[in-house]
Amino acid sequence: MVEILLNGIFIGSLYALFGIGLALTLGLMRQINLAHGDLIVLSAYAALEATRLTGLHPLIVMPVVVVGMYFIGWALQRVLIERVMGRGETSPLLITFGLSMVLQSAMQLAFTADTASLDPGFLGPASVQIGPLTMGLLPIITFGVSVGVFALTAAVFNATNFGRSVRATADDARTATLMGIDTKSIFSTAMGLSIAVSAVAAIFFGMRGTFGPFVGGNWMLYAFETVILGGLGSIWGTFAGGLILGVSQALGGMIQPSFAPLLGHIVFLVVLLVRPRGLFAK
Amino acid sequence: MISITNLHAGYGALAVLFGIELKVARGDCLALIGANGAGKSTLFSTLSGLLDAQQGDIQFDGQSIIGLSPVTIVQRGLIVVPEGRRLFASLSVEENLLLGKNSKRQGNWTLERIYDLFPTLGPLRHRNAMALSGGQQQLVAIGRALMSNPLALLCDELSLGLSPAAVDVVYEALKTIRREGLTTIIVEQDIGRALSSSDNFACIRHGQIALAGRSDQVDRSAISAAYFGTH
């Protein structure tokens, strides 16, 4: 029981990482990137190719993948989304939907529809004994990295010039421009960071289970549920939202494996009914 | 410092400015007056680069700023204090002020100097900007603009919605700022206040300068004629 709950928390910390990236762009640009999940899958495949080519451990190639995905996110904003911004709500939605389709097909062509996974190597079986509990080393590292990323994000947001500019732009982009902030560059940097952070989660996810060209939709859904559960605009709220989703799914899976996502969705709906703006919205 | 010739601008098919001609010398304060919808805010939007000019030229500090981005224009030293103050709601007073520092222009405005200029803001620095009174918010909006170390400060509707006491504080601050050598343009509904606080005035009507002159040698009936378009 305790182990199942802990497992839910570890998975939840990954959902939280999926979510924080989405929350950043959603809060800043008030628009949802429908290709978010597929870009996460792309990161997992990028890591897979990198490990195959170099023979290195996924965690070793992670920095390169993360930086590469940052630039892909940056370019996505500059080349595609920026062009249609300010032309109504639906244009960016449609363009990222189109991108999602293209990415799925392209990944199927390049990597086939078979499921793949990243080899965690020695980390797979490694475990530590804490009191009566035996815990895998990989889940513990996963959780630690997630907490670290959240702490860093919170620090950047609250205490740096960039974080201040992002919050100001989210409040009122026109006035931010008037004060000399290059909002286009804020948007593209944020999109880059959004995808880069998700790439971290993708690599841990790939070491723990399997993925295929079409799982992006699910990952997107979990990211979205995490953000809405926690409440938009609250960094640690997003973290908590991920944990709640992870634990709900773990409990659902206890009843019956196919119940796992279902219980997650039910908890999401119930929270939305009781607190439409999420649990930790300011 | 600012020289506008034959400026035309508008919103899509809606033309708002029709051949604005205006000059402001370095260190001068110009009061821009005009009825609602005359085009005062539109002129500021064009000067700040938010709105593209359709025709004409704007010279600022000896160079044309036509076609430059708002970011570059702030960099050159022209900044607008927008109508309605428009502070950032999720930022504290101090964070709002620091935001003005984005332009990286060299100069000697610091947080300390802003708090010296507006002593009421010091104790409120960590409050959320929206928790302040309208008058205090206007001081933050001016301070935020000053933090960019501007050469010219353009204030839209400086006293709109403020209590008489708050208006006095804001105009007192304007005097101090002018002593720093800043060139200023103020949009003000209170014509008496506008004339007494400025060197020159310009009255804009239907997107054109209907009357301009020195603020201390003005015929009030000529002003109301220009303002309302009566003869």
Ligand SMILES: Nc1ncnc2c1ncn2[C@@H]1O[C@H](COP(=O)(O)OP(=O)(O)OP(=O)(O)O)[C@@H](O)[C@H]1O
């Ligand atoms: N964003 C906009 N889109 C379309 N039309 C606009 C926009 N802003 C202003 N206008 C129109 O342009 C004209 C001039 O407006 P502007 O705001 O420049 O006037 P103003 O002199 O600042 O008036 P006020 O004293 O009310 O602030 C008005 O007819 C107004 O309806």
Ligand SMILES: [Mg+2]
């Ligand atoms: Mg106006």
